[in-house]
Amino acid sequence: MRVAVGIDLGGTFIKGAVIDEEGRLLVKEEVPTEAGNGADSILRRIEQLTRRLIVASDVRANEVVGLGIGIPGFIDSSRGVAEEVINIGWRDVPVIAPLRSWLQMPVFMENDANLAALGEAWVGAGRGYRTALCITLGTGVGGGIIIDGKVLQGASHMAGEIGHLVLDPLGAPCNCGHFGCLETVSSATGVVRLARERIEKGEQTQLTLQQLTAADVFAAAERHDLLAQAVVQEAAQTLGRGLAIAANLINPDVIVIGGGMARAGETLFKPVREAFSAYALRRVASATTLVPALLGNDAGVVGAGKLALYP
Amino acid sequence: MRVAVGIDLGGTFIKGAVIDEEGRLLVKEEVPTEAGNGADSILRRIEQLTRRLIVASDVRANEVVGLGIGIPGFIDSSRGVAEEVINIGWRDVPVIAPLRSWLQMPVFMENDANLAALGEAWVGAGRGYRTALCITLGTGVGGGIIIDGKVLQGASHMAGEIGHLVLDPLGAPCNCGHFGCLETVSSATGVVRLARERIEKGEQTQLTLQQLTAADVFAAAERHDLLAQAVVQEAAQTLGRGLAIAANLINPDVIVIGGGMARAGETLFKPVREAFSAYALRRVASATTLVPALLGNDAGVVGAGKLALYP
Known part of the structure; x- marks a missing residue:
């Protein structure tokens, strides 16, 4: 089995889930964003949430192919940077590099509206x-x-x-x-x-x-x-x-x-x-x-x- | 060298050219469409124009990988049919099958505006x-x-x-x-x-x-x-x-x-x-x-x- 962790970063909550190859949601959890504590704190919450989700989903570590993150703002995916995220106060925050280094897995990012569209097109109404x-x-x-x-x-x-x-x-x-x-x-x-x-x-x-x-x-x-x-x-x-x-x-x-x-x-x-x-x-x-x-x-x-x- | 014949079917003229892999135009020629003579006549003019262009371009027959045609109307490329081409009076005219059979080469079709866009994006301003x-x-x-x-x-x-x-x-x-x-x-x-x-x-x-x-x-x-x-x-x-x-x-x-x-x-x-x-x-x-x-x-x-x- 291959699974991935999907994260949806919002102004109030960080939502996370483990998704299998068929688009099934194995486990999910959400935690407060607490945007006021700064970018490093949010990235660490994403890291911890990812680890907890993997444990809770009961998959083997080598079955997790990577982490995908939806960012509610402007991104530059080639640099792995969130350029401007107004509702959590980010400007030019590196996202891919720290999470890849902490979690030792491939990390991908995209605009959150684009990922909601991708989800619906994959296994939803589209x-x-x-x-x-x-x-x-x-x-x-x-x-x-x-x-x-x-x-x-x-x-x-x-x-x-x-x-x-x-x-x-x-x-x-x-x-x-x-x-x-x-x-x-x-x-x-x-x-x-x-x-x-x-x-x-x-x-x-x-x-x-x-x-x-x-x-x-x-x-x-x-x-x-x-x-x-x-x-x-x-x-x-x-x-x-x-x-x-x-x-x-x-x-x-x-x-x-x-x-x-x-x-x-x-x-x-x-x-x-x-x-x-x-x-x-x-x-x-x-x-x-x-x-x-x-x-x-x-x-x-x-x-x-x-x-x-x-x- | 690989080349293809490109045809741009219009209401008044049929334009044709031999194009090489770099997008260079080796030879070109245009003939009147004479839409009044009917669909079969137009398809035969496209066939003859294709043959003349290949001869004029001085390439070997096995260097010609296929024929592409721009249609000024609505098409169904999966069936290879021009569904509705108002300015030459076509309705549900098979285009791919006859030309493939006459010319013995792969034939592709697309809307003409899309092909003009493709040309500009390939080797033009885009x-x-x-x-x-x-x-x-x-x-x-x-x-x-x-x-x-x-x-x-x-x-x-x-x-x-x-x-x-x-x-x-x-x-x-x-x-x-x-x-x-x-x-x-x-x-x-x-x-x-x-x-x-x-x-x-x-x-x-x-x-x-x-x-x-x-x-x-x-x-x-x-x-x-x-x-x-x-x-x-x-x-x-x-x-x-x-x-x-x-x-x-x-x-x-x-x-x-x-x-x-x-x-x-x-x-x-x-x-x-x-x-x-x-x-x-x-x-x-x-x-x-x-x-x-x-x-x-x-x-x-x-x-x-x-x-x-x-x-």
């Missing part, structure tokens, strides 16, 4: 398709493109940044510094913003401004709240057009949609599919299946394992 | 880069994506259709049936349309409506004609945003811009680069070089040769 676009609808919108089982890295590991397609140059400001990016509308944050703006204008609704979440908006839309339905329609239209644009460019066999907002199910998927078909070229739309993600929060560690098993 | 987006600005806007020397085919050979990104859902109608596609603005046709609309509104200009071409508009912009400058700015803004969207998705090392409109040089490239940088993520923009194409009308046959030499 299984069996050659070209997959996998996106995650959360506070932002992340994405990755998988072609024949490999992450499309592009020139600087930035491929798949679907959240920052400027769909409306006169739109709302985005964290990236531009205006009208897809994620200003079609993320959980975007949905809440759109609902707030309409509530503040005095439109009729069951929703209230206090602690308003995207889930509230989708639930209200299902109860036929007109304001909520208009917001869902706007978010779905924009997402459908963004996906159509991406599909005209990469002509994927499958588009996998995950993240918290995807839990809204057909309330979201139905209008997204309609907008997608309305904006993609006919032959592109007819070649593409839009499906919900299957792996949930495990997608990142599964993809990290895949990266180490089949680099 | 040489030496791993990920290339190559576009052609003509009456429409075509494109292809080349990754590690291979065409990104996608699910149905439709990848790279940058001309049909819906950038403005309220924009002008496009031949594809949608509204506001990139090529309704940033093609030669789009530039003429924008100029016409402004002239008809009575804006001051040196331009006249008779036989107005995109080249006239660019020439007038260089002479500081305000209407022409506004049109060029609009076409460049839209193209720059479309390229930024494509770059955020595939993070190319290089974007190669060819076609008749690219002859406008810096009058076009300068505002396109500015818009590109304004709309692409900073790390994407800084990784990408925008350059003019080098191979001109030969890109297609060179790419077709590459396809047969390195399938």
